[in-house]
Amino acid sequence: MKELEIVQQIKNGDVQAFHDLYDLYFEYAMRVATVVMNHQSSNAKDAVQETFIRVYQNIKGYDTSRPFKPWFYRILINECHRILKRNGKIISVGEGFNKAEQDELAYEGINQFIEHEDLYKAIESLEHHHRVPIVLKYLNGFKEQEIAEILDENLNTIKSRLYKGKQKLKGLLKNEKEGSQDG
């Protein structure tokens, strides 16, 4: 079933369609929330949960002539920010990551994990306002205009943040490589 059909059926009160949407969106919503929430797993789950609840409660007001995905992610990012703000931790980096990192090392392919270690650490170390557009662009494939709508920012601001974010990532990776070569 196409996304638009699912949304239309939810609008008509079809609970099963809402479950279909959940199946379709949960994975990437959780991935995005995890990165935005600095790997605080329970907060990421809360954000995803509240997002689906809000989507269900507000779906009647959603304009089907507009793309659904950015609308959904706008709610998700707002929920992430609301929870971060409530916890007073909007820009803390990497909290809760160590345990997850250890668990992952213990249970998953160590080689694959190490392969992305530097790059991911660099992404994690980006400032919040650079990291979120990067995640939306590269993980979700959103266009710059869509990211601007999701984050309620000017298109040029998003272009600039993506550019600077990318430059910082490359710079961080370069430093990391040089550092390891020196060592």
Place this chain on the structure above:
Amino acid sequence: MDEKNFEKEVKEALKNKTNHYLDGKDEVWRNIESRLNLKEKSPKRQKTTKSKGRFVGIAITAAVLVVLLGFATVTTTGQAFVERLKQYFEPEKNVVTEIEGHPEEQEVILHERADYVIYIDEERYKMIHEGDKDIVTTKEPLEERYPEVSMTISQVIDKTPEQLAKEYSEELKTSFATVKEIETVTEPVNGILVSAIDGSEWDSPVNKIYLVSNGNEGSFVFDLKYFLEAAEGHGARFYHMLEEFQIVQK
């Protein structure tokens, strides 16, 4: 690393490092299902009004709270448990209410007090705390020509709603032209209502006092003040706020 490769690597890194966090899908769905009362939403029930749907949801939440709070009171971590329970209430939500004959969508914000939670339409109202009382009043002060508009929430720990109803009724008779018979109500709250009006002009003061048992020996008191012309505006909005009131026992 070229641009295309770089983008691919970023995506792979993001996916690879978030794989570990994808468990809990069923748990999150169960929470959503419970919060939205989805199991109850058979095709027949979908035809009920939004207000009633919300009422069913609240009733079930309240029932869950009663059971869970019973447990909380016998554990040493009861207070922490209550704090966690409060998280089941959405911090903000949209409700549709009928104001002056028209549906009106409002974003309401959760206010957590030590012993209760309530949702306030913060676009129009604010909650202030004065001693043991919480007062919901208009965000912008009204002009002097308007009588007071407020809803004061307080708790009297040693008097039942029945006892207080008699006292308030007598008290109102000293300053209001008409004091209605004390009545038992089930909406917006389960409790007792004492209501009074002083005249039939547009600005005649109205006082409605809802009394709800606090689950022990005492009562919650909701003292609504507005004026006749505002009955379907402020009066209706206070009414809808009261619909969302929940006791959170210590």
